Amino acid sequence: MIAWLTEPFSFAFMQRALIASIIVGIVCAIIGCYIVLRSMAFLGDALAHAILPGVAVAYLIGANLLAGALVAGVLVAIGISFVSRAGTIKEDTAIGIFFAAALALGVVLISTMGSYAVDLTHVLFGNVLGVTSADLWITAGLAVVVLGLVLLLYKRLLVVSFDPILGRTLGLNIHWLRTGLFLMLAATIVVALRTVGVALVAAMLVTPPAAAYLLTRRLPVMMLVSAVIGVVSSVFGLYASYYLDISTGGAIVLIATVIFVLAFLFAPRDGIVWRARRRAAAPRG
Amino acid sequence: MTDCLELKDVTVRYGARFALDAVSFGVPQGAQAAVVGPNGAGKSTLFKAMVGLLPMVSGQVLLHGQLRADYKEPVAYVPQREEVDWRFPVTVFDVVAMGRYGRGKWLKRLTSADRRTVRESLDRMDVADLAHRPIGELSGGQQQRVFLARALAQEPHVLLLDEPFTGVDVSTREATLELLSGLRANGVTVLVSTHDLDLAASRFDVVVLLNRRLIHAGPPREVFTEEHLHEAFGGQMVVVDGRMIVVDQCCCGGDAEGGGSAGDGAGRDGR
CATH class of the missing domain: 3.40.50.300 (P-loop containing nucleotide triphosphate hydrolases)
Known part of the structure; x- marks a missing residue:
């Protein structure tokens, strides 16, 4: 059993994969709490796809793909924030336009390359086994920055997420904080790029926090439980992919989904099983 | 002055x-x-x-x-209907504690004095026993009292x-x-x-x-x-036998329910 658990990590690439997966599990799960509570799931998905042109350009000029993704993510995050601030267009419309335009640009750039490079499919679906040391440093650095900002801005983000009007009367700059959250989200997506890929990162942002929401009643606890679910999914996803020879990103997301379904059914307060039992008991009582 | x-x-x-x-x-x-x-x-x-x-x-x-x-x-403001997400995972205590944020306290932990102010505010609005309940589980009246307690905690x-x-x-x-x-x-x-x-x-x-x-x-x-009220309320005001009656139709969808909702009105002597 011990050997079964340790065997995969006798390889250096598996050790790097494990570290990367754990970082992704934590960072996505914590930023994801804001995404779920502020109903920004669409933004997360859009930002993930919108970084594609950045990756393509980085590939064309031979730069680090994650660096290219980060630049594109930051530009799109700022763009969405400012266009929706103007108030002439609703936020989800602005997101839709940027998302589609950036994705189209990415597809056009990639089509100029003649053949779809293997590296780019890894961007779409992740390739945690191919994490390089440089990738790991970028991932860890971004994770530290994002988690540090969550700590630093905790009260401010809590107030503007729960009650923006109070935020305004207490002198907070709502627009600045929202842009900051977008940027943190962009950085988080880049962090997750190698493990689950662009196509599945939205699941890592939404599924663990959604499960945690069903199990908890306060934001700090929700973040903690969400992070635990994220890490468990990542680690077990990695094992599943090693032993069953399946896609790592897919395995991670499927395990997170199973945890969510269990929470949805059996959460002590909100689980539908207990609700049904309470309903069944009510007429007699 | x-x-x-x-x-x-x-x-x-x-x-x-x-x-x-x-x-x-x-x-x-x-x-x-x-x-x-x-x-x-x-x-x-x-x-x-x-x-x-x-x-x-x-x-x-x-x-x-x-x-x-x-x-x-501090200037405290309690809006008519809070633009608040009631499903947000915060307790009553958390909400009132937000009244102690601001004033350069965004990075500091709440002091024991802050916590005392929060508890006193909860007490004054008679919601202290709900302190650890999620805000979404409260009735509308209780929620309003929590927001008044938060305004108090701001010591405005x-x-x-x-x-x-x-x-x-x-x-x-x-x-x-x-x-x-x-x-x-x-x-x-x-x-x-x-x-x-x-x-x-x-x-x-x-x-x-x-x-x-x-x-x-x-x-x-x-x-x-009479003059001022007529200017403000126009047709919603009538003068009967030297007494003025103002019917101030409230905002909460009274139209469909007819005259019964005019109970907010007040009758006052003209002079």
């Missing part, structure tokens, strides 16, 4: 329509003022402009002679309450009135918007009668005259 709260020519526009047209009035330190007027008179707009949630086309809001932006003491010099008596149960109404009496002792300047003209006349030092522009502001006896 300078007024604690002074509005000078405050003008707010929604597109081409004037929501507030050059409204000026003052409220002395520690006084309690009621803002009254028919639906769409701009009462909520006035409050939002005062706390900076709506841009003013022109005019100034002065607090102790200082522009609002320069005034550093100026408190703005938008329609605190609309659509609440009797015990919340009583708790709110008690709160106002307590604030009078503390010297807090209070501005309350209401449809309850009787309450405005009996419990407040200053009445501000509004209908997009200022009709009149001053002591209730001065404001509630």
